[in-house]
Amino acid sequence: MCEHVFPSTSPEALLAAVLKSNANTGNPRLKEILEIGIRHLHAFALEADLAPAELEVGLDFLVAIGQASGPKKHEGILLADILGLATLVQLNDARHALEAGGTEPALIGPFWRANQPERKNGERISTDDTPGPRLTVTGQVLSLDGTPLAGARVETWQASPKGLYENQDESQPRMNLRGRFVTDENGSFSFESVRPAGYPVPVDGPCGELLAAQNRHTMRPAHLHFLVVAPGHKVLATQFFDVDDPHAQDDVVFGAVGSLLRQFESDGASGFKLDVKLRMEPGETRVPKCPIP
Ligand SMILES: [Fe+2]
Numbered sequence: 001m002c003e004h005v006f007p008s009t010s011p012e013a014l015l016a017a018v019l020k021s022n023a024n025t026g027n028p029r030l031k032e033i034l035e036i037g038i039r040h041l042h043a044f045a046l047e048a049d050l051a052p053a054e055l056e057v058g059l060d061f062l063v064a065i066g067q068a069s070g071p072k073k074h075e076g077i078l079l080a081d082i083l084g085l086a087t088l089v090q091l092n093d094a095r096h097a098l099e100a101g102g103t104e105p106a107l108i109g110p111f112w113r114a115n116q117p118e119r120k121n122g123e124r125i126s127t128d129d130t131p132g133p134r135l136t137v138t139g140q141v142l143s144l145d146g147t148p149l150a151g152a153r154v155e156t157w158q159a160s161p162k163g164l165y166e167n168q169d170e171s172q173p174r175m176n177l178r179g180r181f182v183t184d185e186n187g188s189f190s191f192e193s194v195r196p197a198g199y200p201v202p203v204d205g206p207c208g209e210l211l212a213a214q215n216r217h218t219m220r221p222a223h224l225h226f227l228v229v230a231p232g233h234k235v236l237a238t239q240f241f242d243v244d245d246p247h248a249q250d251d252v253v254f255g256a257v258g259s260l261l262r263q264f265e266s267d268g269a270s271g272f273k274l275d276v277k278l279r280m281e282p283g284e285t286r287v288p289k290c291p292i293p
Helices: 011-021 028-047 052-067 075-082 085-093 095-099 206-213
Strands: 134-143 153-158 178-182 188-194 223-229 236-242 272-280
Touching: 011 028, 052 075, 052 206, 075 085, 075 206, 085 095, 134 153, 134 223, 153 188, 178 188, 223 272, 236 272
Parallel strands: 134 272
Antiparallel strands: 134 188, 153 178, 153 223, 223 236
8 A cells, every 4th residue: 555645734844854855865975965955945935935936937047047058158157156156165165275375266267268278488378469568477386385386287368458258259369368387396487468357247148137137237357367286286266356457346256355356566667567376275186177168
């Protein structure tokens, strides 16, 4: 005889039944994440007094996020960015390193490309006809205890002074303003570029509709991205921001925090210079998935 057991109508009993249904999840970490997620989702629906029609709107929004994504665009990353979730997860993950003087991480964002061009230290990452003021970048990769890390892979990418990445801009050659460097015996690297400009996040998808509904601006302050891979250390993804940018204190994706806000100093001629220290936390080296080819 088959006996059906329905939960009672109380939210507590329903939550208990849903949590019980998760009890046999095989992967322990997945089980833990699902359990916490279920509890928070139920609490959220009750606190918001969510109506069925509103749940439908929310689920349709999630479907639209997926439909707006493809090989060249990941709307899910953008959603996590504009809600501050990506920044929160990165800062939380780095909390022990930050206490020990580690460099603040910042989100990778949607524009890192696989197979960025390998370049020698001191080389330009911008083609000669890229407009804008010159920028000389020098940097050093260090372990948390101050040991310079030789042979580290330093990837950088940035928008042009027009505020566009090369893959968004037909006027730029392929892989312009991108490079992959290797640190020397002192953990140092350097390159020549142009001063980047701020830019709006893509607003042609559901995230754009959300930002409009919230009456928010769409701008990121000017920045350079870095992703550093050093053996025996956790991968560091970060960005350095131009503190003089009008949106330096008001990044639409909440990435411009702490020591990442920097003054791009005059180099005494018509250009600017930026010197960065990248302090890496010892740990497992796990290179994140690249968002676009
Ligand atoms: Fe960016």
